[in-house]
Structure formats: C-alpha cells, structure tokens
Amino acid sequence: MSGGVDSSVVAGLLQRRGQRIVGLTMQLWNQRRLPELVPEGGATGRCCSLDDVYDARHVAQHLGIPYYVVNFESGFEEQVVKPFIDDYLAGRTPIPCTLCNNFIKFDQFLDLASGVGASRIATGHYARIGFDDASGRYQMSRGADHSKDQTYFLFGLKQEQLARTDFPLGGYTKPQVRELARELGLPVAAKPDSQEICFVPNGDYAAFIDAYFRERGIAPEKTQGEIRDTNGRVLGEHTGVHHFTVGQRRGLRVAAGEPLYVIATEPASQRVIVGRDEDLLRAKLSAKDMNWISIAPGTVTAGAPIRAQVKIRNRHLAAEATVYPIGNNDATRIEIHFDEPQRAVTPGQAAVLYDGELVLGGGWIE
C-alpha cells in the first residue's frame, strides 16, 4: 500500500471479496537523506514520504485491516539506487521501477509476505495475469486501461512470482478505480496520481546523482567530457555523461544551425555524441537477459523467429518486428528487426515484446 488510490482500492476490493488481508507499505528510501533536493515547503507526493505512509495507514484503519510498514531501505539502495547510478555513469538509461519490481517487490517483499503467513501478494499494478492450461504457464497481458498499462515495468516477473501475485486492477480503467475508491469510502479517493521515480524529486535524476555523490563523498570528476558530432567534431563540453540520455534535445548548450539530439553517450571516453533527428533511427537492436513470460523460453529458435510488437520505452507505441535468438541458449539474448526504423533505441531501457494484449517477455537493450 503506497498510500495512493490504486493500492488502496486493491485493499478495499479484496476485503469486499472476503479475503483475509494484511496491508504492508515498503519503506524504500529515507526521505530525510539528500535534503538539498527537497523543494521549498517539503517533499510531498513522493513515494515513501511520511504523508503517504499516514495515508496508507488511514486507509487500513478505515478498512479495519492489520497494517505494517516494512523497511527495505538497504536492499533498495543496493539493488535499485546504486545500479541506477552505475547505469547512468556507464552511458545507459536505467529503469529503476523494473529493478525494484524484480529484486524488491516481487522478491524480498514476496518472501516477507510468505514469511508472515500470506499465501499471495496483491498490488495496484495495471496488468493482468492468467494461467494458460495448454502451455501450463502463467501469462501476463496488458491492463485494460492502455493509458495506465504497467506491463513494460513487469517484464522481469518469473513464473513462480506470477503464481503468487494478483493484480486486481488489471481489468479496470483509472476512472473506474477512482469511482471504486469513492464507493468504498476510501479517504484517498481524490488524491492525485504520482508519476515520477519515487526517490528522485521532480524527475531531476542528474541532480539526485550529484547529491548522492556529495553525500557519499565521491567525486564524479571522471564524468566530464566533450560533446562531439557524428563526424567527430568537438562542439562543446559537458559536466557529466549522466546528464544525457539518447534522444535528448534540451540542455546540450551547443550552437548549431539545426536542432541537435543526443545520439549516444560513450562512457569510456566520456563523450556525448550529438546529431540530427534522423541519426537516431535504428532498424534493429539486441537485448540481453530475456525473461520469457507468456511463451516458453525455447519457443524462439533460429529456425523459427517470431513476430511481435516491441516497446523500447514505456511511452513508445509498440512497433512491429521480427525476433531472432542470438546463440542457442533458450533465447536469453535476442535480435529485434523492426519493420520500420525506430527513434532513440536507448541502452539500459527494456525491449518488451507483445502479441496483441499478451506480454511475451522482455530484456535489456544492449
């Protein structure tokens, strides 16, 4: 329970169905840290803020269910925050929500839930889980509300995790969920949605990384370097590769006769390569650490490539592609050939494969 509308409605729905439930909130990040990032008037609307915990507790009291806050701060820092920073410094653009889902929410948290006697966990994600008798696999499909669909962040879920997870909101739209919140009399029914990465205020991840380094006494001196064009011409300097992501246009501070975009960041040389919009187009990509969900890992073979719609970032419109395995290892690495070249293929983001509503699987863009 985050204290938001979605997870609160989940609790209310399950209770209405007569389930015995326990409310849990994960304390993931100490919001007292990095005080320089807290805006005037205090941090509000951020996950794990005290107000959110109080909201969640208020909802639990309203429903009359047991409620606890559990501390996952150290796991979150090791398995989400540090990899998040390392990715940026290595020229990748990470997805912390996916790391949190893979290593905290559906792993350590699921273990804790089992430990205290819960047979299943339920979250407020907009996604659906079903069991396919023919293949004997748990399958995942997009939330009914496509504008809220969160399957892009859930591609890492394994069969044994899906077997113990419920997404009760998968079949609802957000307006329906708000209506349910009112119907259930939940005190958070009118609370605004939260959008940003929970531990990064105002979406300014570069400021977060700088502040984290200051707190830890680390000097990120090695991250400064040159901005070059695709012909190797030096156009200017930058204060750290972690300030840039592929496809970015703002904040380059170089003069040019035409709009320039980040094409790539090269962590070894600390170079940021910029170019024109069309330089961002790519017809194919490779992805590693594939997790296959709705189809068995062995389904995709060299002799039998599959067709899929592929999302390369959360807000991307899934694009038609053909998917080939790389090597003979149950397609843990794949190559994706798009029918039409796609803009801003970004290392560190995920490539998530769909067949209509069905989530086939996903992996990390190399």
Place this chain on the structure above:
Amino acid sequence: MAALLGCEPKELVFTSGGTEADNLAILGSVQANGSPHKHVITTAIEHPAVLNPCRELERTGMDVTYVRPASDGLIDPDDIRRALKPETMLVSVMHANNETGTLQPIAEISALAHEAGALMHSDGVQAAGKIPVDVEALGVDLYSISGHKFYAPKGIGALYVKNGTKLRPIQFGGKHERERRPGTENVPSAVAMEKAAAFARDTLPIETARLEALRDRLETGILARVPDSGVNGAGERTPNTTNIYFDGLEGEALVISLDLKGFAVSSGSACSSGAVEPSHVLLAMGLAPERARASLRFSLGASNNAEQVDALIDAVVQSAAQLRKLSPTYTSA
C-alpha cells in the same frame, strides 16, 4: 510518588512525561551550570529523549562524549572515569535500558561524577515502578520517570531534582512547580500517577518475583526450542524485559508474524513512518547488524500470565521456523 523514589515531595517536578523530564534535566542543568563547564558525558545506549537533547547541546557548541557499553550491555564506570574532564558538568546514564532491561551501575558512576565536580542525571523511565529505586542510594541529582511505564495514564511524568540542584526552566511562563516547569498542573494525571505509584510500591516485591519467573520461563522456553537464538545483554536486569536474537531471520518479519497471532513484541526502534531501524542499543553493544536486525524485545506486565507466555513460546517457535524456511541466509547449524 516521593516514596516510590525515596525523596521528598518538594524534590519532584511534574512533567508531561519521560521525554520532557529528560529534556528538562539535561538542557535545564546545562543552562543553569554551563560555561565554563562545556562538557557532557552520556552513553550510546540512551533513549532518544536523552540522546537528542545531547545532540542539540552539541549544535550549540557543547562537547558531548557518548560512552559505549561492553558486549553485555553494561557501561563500565572506568570508561566514565576516563571520559571525565575538568570542564565536565553533567553525566547522564540511564538506570535501566529500555531494550535489554540491563541495569547500569548508577551509584558507582554518580560517585565518580561528583568526585569530578559534575552533576549526575539518570533516566529512570524503565526502572521506576519495576525495581526498588532509592535516589539517595543511587546518588543522583536528577532522575526522570514516566507514569505510563507503571500504569498511570500516558502524558504524565516527573523529574526528581535533588534539593539544592541548580536548574533553569526550559519553557517560560508562570511560576508553577517552584519556577521549574511553567504551565497549569495536570492535576488528574498527577493524581493518577500517585495512585499508580502507590500500587507499584505495594505490589513491587511480589510482582518483581512473578515477572522474573515469567521472563525466565519465556527465555528458557524459547532458547530450548528455537535453535540459534540467544539473549542479548547480561547482568542484572529489570524483571519484565528480555531481548532475544534469532539468527537468520528478519526481526521485523517476526514482529509482524507474532502481531498477526495476537502478540505485541518489538524489534529495534520504530522510525517516524513506523518502519523499523536496527536498534542503536544492540549495535552499540557490538552486535553485527544482521544479528541486531534479527533481535526482538519482549516485555511483560501486570496482565500477563504463564498460559500467555506458553502460547507466546509456541507462536515464536512456529513463526521463526516458517521465516527461516524462507530465509536465503539461514542454514541450521
């Protein structure tokens, strides 16, 4: 009230509770006796109601030494002796620790403090009403108590201020409580605390023995039936508290599991969200962070009996086994 502590009635200042009593003792005595005495000694295992006023003093330029306990949880008077300086003006050491129940050698430390010309404060919140307390024998100048720890309502406490001890108020207003604590007296709660004190005085010898027997029954039962468990802290303790580690599991999960079975126990100290942070007391005793996180505090009281203790042992055995089965780090020895 005075009889519970062995003092004169006029030596008591009513406060809103233990926290205010500690703040008044520390800030009020330092402000009344400060410069050129710029040094305070306390311990690393104090309650936040003592630690945080001390940190506040540090922010205003005072030098504070935090003496660490030995691995049994006891403060060594020799460590206090070594920390004393000519400019030391106050020594504050808790009488009974709230997480382990360990009793500190207050009389010995008081003598050292006085020898060095410093005042002696003790946070007695966990001791008063649970063990016999005689402020004169302890030799303290200031002693904090909290009513709800011996069944008075929440929101009332007191500070013992030995006759002749200089103390400035830390809030400003009327001349109540001999000009030491302004504000209209909370008479109903003060009366209630007096009743609770009388009850504690009357029942103390019997209740102490009864709780000790229950505590020992609980410890023996758990240690006999849960492998890789043990008691944190040693030496003399309050009769109602025990702190037990369960290697290989998260104390936080065990607290939830037991709470769902109807047993209220605690682990570490709750931060403002209600999440648990590893106990600063156990860490200061030198426990590895994993073991500190795997430790639980059990407190017993007037309403507990042997059947409840036996049911709690069964619940702990069952919950610990279930959690360890799922623990990636636990392999039984």
